[in-house]
Amino acid sequence: MSDKFKKIYEAIVDGxxxxxTGTALFKHVLSECPNATSKKIVKASxxxxxxxxxxxEKVLRVIYDLAIxxxxxxxxxxxxEPDDASDAPKLKADRKHTKKQKSQKTDMAASDSAx
Numbered sequence: 373m374s375d376k377f378k379k380i381y382e383a384i385v386d387g388x389x390x391x392x393t394g395t396a397l398f399k400h401v402l403s404e405c406p407n408a409t410s411k412k413i414v415k416a417s418x419x420x421x422x423x424x425x426x427x428x429e430k431v432l433r434v435i436y437d438l439a440i441x442x443x444x445x446x447x448x449x450x451x452x453e454p455d456d457a458s459d460a461p462k463l464k465a466d467r468k469h470t471k472k473q474k475s476q477k478t479d480m481a482a483s484d485s486a487x
Contacts, residue, residue: 376412381416420432
């Protein structure tokens with residue numbers, strides 16, 4: 373885990389284990405990590421959810437709720453960072469390309485069987 377997420381991760385887990393939920397947990401994370409962006413908070417939350425050491429269902433639910441609630445929020449000016457378009461999957465374009473290839477293969481197979 374990179375250092376930029378480690379402090380946010382620790383603030384989320386510590387707050388959740390101390391019984392903080394919802395807005396109180398969110399404010400706790402921002403007080404511990406004032407430069408945290410919503411994107412980093414959500415990523416750190418997801419890291420916590422995938423941590424095999426985390427076994428407390430209540431804590432996991434609180435962290436999950438935090439990630440879901442703040443998935444699209446803008447927390448600070450730092451959230452204005454442009455997302456790298458190359459990171460975003462191009463599912464629709466990929467599916468069209470795959471469908472086109474399958475269609476071509478089917479057409480080729482049909483023409484071969486006709487001959």
